[in-house]
Amino acid sequence: MTARTAADARAEARDAYRAGFAACPTNRLLDRMGDKWVGLVLKELAEGPQRYGELARSIPGASQKMLTQTLRHLERDGLLSRTVTPAVPVRVDYELTPLGQSLLPVLNAVTRWAEQNIGQVDRARRAYDAQQG
Amino acid sequence: MTARTAADARAEARDAYRAGFAACPTNRLLDRMGDKWVGLVLKELAEGPQRYGELARSIPGASQKMLTQTLRHLERDGLLSRTVTPAVPVRVDYELTPLGQSLLPVLNAVTRWAEQNIGQVDRARRAYDAQQG
């Protein structure tokens, strides 16, 4: 059948919308910042360059894999730079780029809102949960 | 064996750290905002109250399930209110609460950075990909 059902139309609209959605800068950024360890890594590097091991010790919650993956993503996006110093043993330093530093104020805005309003959120959550299990 | 291996110690450190991590307001907020459709929904409701169907049409990329789930989460966190008007057919309106509105400037900060810097991010990404496939 070549009949165009309503479902087909909806599916097409979805796909078209999602193409635009994936390209939307805001959502791309939110997606990145929503990555579990991105916020922590940026906060750590905000205070200065650090070696891989230092980061790993500062953020013991992240597995090696996730820490490396997070660092690679941020490097790919140009938010931080990775510097390898050939020696024995090898030394690798991570540092925020100017672009990465320009993101810090945004991150701080998020942090400030979160700290100031987390109480209200928790109260709302308790009220919601109490009212209807 | 009751021997305490280094792996055990690391596992404990991880768990302890993660408990604190889960409680960190910033990460909780980033997690929520990172939810795929939260940004879109907030942007839509920023312009005024809307009915469920309006939202669904404005955001065709989201399935019914995900839209409803997103709305429920935001309602639970006290960021928006859900008003049911008993009628035939039923009418349900969603509206940002003051708390939800107070989050808009933060979201706008994210949007502004994203729009201004997405070009650099894309350039960095192309450079990274070109250099090492």
Added chain:
DNA sequence: CGGGATCCGCAATGATACTG
């Protein structure tokens, strides 16, 4: 020291059908 490679479980996401 700073990873890479691999395998795995589970939760997030989604498509579809049905309901008050």
Added chain:
DNA sequence: CAGTATCATTGCGGATCCCG
């Protein structure tokens, strides 16, 4: 109209072993 219920998928996050 505004959902709920159900089932399928997939990929994130993680554990573990190995390497230069």
